[in-house]
Amino acid sequence: MIERLAVIKRLFSVSFDWAWALMFLLLPITSFPFLVHLMGGMTVAPASILPLAWLVAWFAIFIAGREELPQEVIPFLAFVSAALLSSGAAFFIEFPTFKANNLLDTELSRLVTLGIGAAFYLVSAGWLSRRPQQFEKTLRLINYAGLILLAWASLQAVIVLFFDSRYPEIMDEFQSLFSTNRRGLFPRRVTGFAFEPSWLAHQINLLFLPVWLASSIKRVSAHRFRLWKLSLENILLVMGGLMILLSSRIGTLAVLLMVAFLAIRLHLKWFAKIRAGLDKRLRIRSPLLRFLVRVFFFTFLISGLAFLYLLALFGLLFALANLDPRMAPLFNLGAIKTHLVSPYGLFNYLRFAERYVYWVAGWRIFNDHPILGVGIGNAGLYFLKYLPSYSWTLVEVTESVYRLTAVMNIKSLWVRILAETGLLGFSTFLGWLAILWQTCRFLEANRQKLMSMLGLAGQLGLVALLAEGFSIDTFALPYIWLMLGMVSAAGLVTRQEVRQE
Numbered sequence: 001m002i003e004r005l006a007v008i009k010r011l012f013s014v015s016f017d018w019a020w021a022l023m024f025l026l027l028p029i030t031s032f033p034f035l036v037h038l039m040g041g042m043t044v045a046p047a048s049i050l051p052l053a054w055l056v057a058w059f060a061i062f063i064a065g066r067e068e069l070p071q072e073v074i075p076f077l078a079f080v081s082a083a084l085l086s087s088g089a090a091f092f093i094e095f096p097t098f099k100a101n102n103l104l105d106t107e108l109s110r111l112v113t114l115g116i117g118a119a120f121y122l123v124s125a126g127w128l129s130r131r132p133q134q135f136e137k138t139l140r141l142i143n144y145a146g147l148i149l150l151a152w153a154s155l156q157a158v159i160v161l162f163f164d165s166r167y168p169e170i171m172d173e174f175q176s177l178f179s180t181n182r183r184g185l186f187p188r189r190v191t192g193f194a195f196e197p198s199w200l201a202h203q204i205n206l207l208f209l210p211v212w213l214a215s216s217i218k219r220v221s222a223h224r225f226r227l228w229k230l231s232l233e234n235i236l237l238v239m240g241g242l243m244i245l246l247s248s249r250i251g252t253l254a255v256l257l258m259v260a261f262l263a264i265r266l267h268l269k270w271f272a273k274i275r276a277g278l279d280k281r282l283r284i285r286s287p288l289l290r291f292l293v294r295v296f297f298f299t300f301l302i303s304g305l306a307f308l309y310l311l312a313l314f315g316l317l318f319a320l321a322n323l324d325p326r327m328a329p330l331f332n333l334g335a336i337k338t339h340l341v342s343p344y345g346l347f348n349y350l351r352f353a354e355r356y357v358y359w360v361a362g363w364r365i366f367n368d369h370p371i372l373g374v375g376i377g378n379a380g381l382y383f384l385k386y387l388p389s390y391s392w393t394l395v396e397v398t399e400s401v402y403r404l405t406a407v408m409n410i411k412s413l414w415v416r417i418l419a420e421t422g423l424l425g426f427s428t429f430l431g432w433l434a435i436l437w438q439t440c441r442f443l444e445a446n447r448q449k450l451m452s453m454l455g456l457a458g459q460l461g462l463v464a465l466l467a468e469g470f471s472i473d474t475f476a477l478p479y480i481w482l483m484l485g486m487v488s489a490a491g492l493v494t495r496q497e498v499r500q501e
Contacts, residue, residue: 016058019051020127020134023478024141026051027203028149029178030477031195036180042109043180043195044476049116052478055123062126070125070488072439075432080118082425083376087111090375098381101407110377110475117475124485125492132493135450138486139211139222143232146208150239153192153200157246160188190246201244201251202472205258207479209244210460212237213258218453254467256313261463267305271298344390355411355470357391358383362415366422373422380407413469436484437462439491451490458487 026032026047035045087107095103128135159167165187172184178193186197194200215221215233223232244251347353364386365379374382384401391397400408410416417426436458443455461483468480 016055019054021141022051023048023055024138025145025148027145027207027478028152028193030193030199030203031180032178033176033180040109044113044474046476046478048120048478052116052119052123055127056119059119059123059126062130067126067130068492069122070129070492072432072436072488072491073122073125075428075435076118076121079425079428079432080114082428083114083421086372086421086425087375089372090378093369093374095374095378096381096385098384098407099405101381101405103375103378103381106377106381106407107375113474113476114376117478117481120478120481121485124482125488128486128489129492132489135454135486135490136222142208142211143222143236146212146236146240149192149203149208150236150243153190153243154239156185156190156192157243160190160246190243192243197247198251198471199477201248201254202468202477203479204240204244205251205254205464205468206461207483209237209240209255210258210457210464210483212240213460214453214457217262218449218456220449220453248471250467250471254464256316257463257467258460260309261460263309271301274301342390344388348394353390354394354396357388357394357397358408358411359415360388361386361391362410362412362419365419366415369419369422371422372424373418373420376420377407379416379419380409383408410473411471413473416473433462436487440487443487443490443494446494451494454486454490458483
């Protein structure tokens with residue numbers, strides 16, 4: 001009997017390990033048809049939710065055992081509390097309805113997505129803080145999932161680049177097994193297993209690419225594999241970057257922000273060395289003259305670097321214009337000048353007007369409800385009142401209003417948090433991210449290469465979030481939550497090691 005109980009206990013423990021591995025391996029799938037049906041037609045239904053549900057049971061046992069959680073969890077729970085407070089307060093203000101939707105339905109469904117995001121964050125933070133030896137294993141799982149994702153996305157890229165997006169029928173059928181998007185595969189853009197191209201860029205930018213880029217910079221690899229001198233992370237980094245260029249404009253902007261962040265860090269180090277060298281070589285006695293020489297020199301140096309940045313940006317945009325027709329209008333200066341009369345006309349010319357009018361509506365909602373917002377998930381109910389008049393000339397808006405039943409969304413995480421949770425929720429969310437940024441810097445200064453790499457990866461993920469926050473507004477996609485959960489756990493483990501020294 002005792003032996004049977006031991007076996008059952010062992011299987012129970014192993015089941016959580018398998019669920020952890022499966023959660024990462026399923027990351028490429030963002031709208032799993034089975035889950036979409038199970039969750040009542042919600043578009044955002046990542047397959048990783050299935051193993052996550054079992055890991056939530058582990059987390060309940062973890063909490064019951066009074067195990068220590070990372071300190072970074074506290075400000076996150078403050079944001080969740082602010083979101084709940086805003087949602088409760090929404091019932092005490094006059095609110096509209098949209099078709100068959102009402103306040104209670106929209107709040108409950110969107111609070112579920114916030115709960116999913118919170119579960120990803122808390123489970124990953126708790127799991128790795130309890131099992132620090134699994135950091136390297138988790139990085140390998142991320143690489144395996146990325147390899148699966150990029151293999152399918154690369155096949156799509158071949159069709160896009162060399163066969164004019166004429167996908168074989170079998171590819172559309174295969175995609176339908178993993179995505180509920182009825183449009184199938186997109187012409188001239190790659191989607192991987194995601195619902196749409198922007199979601200592919202989102203998942204790569206917020207989890208996979210930061211890990212691969214940080215691993216390449218810190219020369220840390222979770223594998224012994226080498227192709228000549230290239231690690232698996234080096235290869236995945238190049239492939240992932242190419243897939244983003246073929247998927248999303250905002251995703252490409254996120255990559256540029258990460259590259260700019262790294263370049264600025266590097267140049268600041270150069271400037272410090274150059275200044276030290278100038279101090280040694282300058283034999284000018286006058287402090288004022290020495291200061292002026294420094295200002296002139298660094299102004300010239302910074303101007304040269306800025307010119308090189310702009311030249312590289314122009315070259316990249318020009319290359320992208322040949323791959324993505326939506327980028328071509330950037331080089332028609334005459335047309336841009338004509339549409340500069342209003343921002344709506346300009347963004348419509350650049351094929352970005354729909355997102356812009358949603359952001360404007362969200363900002364207007366925030367202006368009228370600045371403290372607590374209108375509650376999680378409720379912004380779409382107010383759209384008919386706050387949409388700018390220009391939006392009625394846009395096909396997507398009129399279809400959403402007159403044909404579709406789903407509540408419209410802001411399509412920007414930053415504007416959504418402002419509109420739905422007000423200054424209270426927005427400030428607590430930014431405060432949480434600021435604390436995580438300090439944790440990342442603390443980790444990067446660690447002598448252990450793995451922890452230092454995680455610190456840099458976390459910083460890159462947060463930088464990418466600045467741009468990606470203007471593309472997707474859902475809480476249910478797991479990528480940023482898992483990244484920040486790993487960083488939080490690494491912070492706890494590192495602080496414990498410092499206390500023991």
